[in-house]
Amino acid sequence: xxxxxxxxxxxxxxxAGAVLGLLxxxxxxxxxxxxxxxxxxxxxxxxxxxxxxxxxxxxHKVEALKSRxxxxxxxxxxxxxxxxxxxxxxxxKAS
Numbered sequence: 001x002x003x004x005x006x007x008x009x010x011x012x013x014x015x016a017g018a019v020l021g022l023l024x025x026x027x028x029x030x031x032x033x034x035x036x037x038x039x040x041x042x043x044x045x046x047x048x049x050x051x052x053x054x055x056x057x058x059x060h061k062v063e064a065l066k067s068r069x070x071x072x073x074x075x076x077x078x079x080x081x082x083x084x085x086x087x088x089x090x091x092x093k094a095s
Contacts, residue, residue, distance in 0.1 A: 057094045064090035 025032050064087045071083035 060090040060094035064088075064094065 067083045067087035067090060071080045071087060074080035074083060
């Protein structure tokens, strides 16, 4: 039960600090809200870009694996070389 009280104290202290910080802020409330919104939007755009880059990388790795598998199962040398080249292209894009 002690950890619950500690957590409650930390949360209420953080909330009180945030409220006091906003009340005694040197800027107007509208300016502060605008700045908070802009920062939040910037973080959100950065997170979306990171997620997009991550999913692209995963997709290229999957495509490279598919091409490598097709190259190993190819019936002719030309088909094998084509699939190996595709795999190398996807691996380069994934990096």
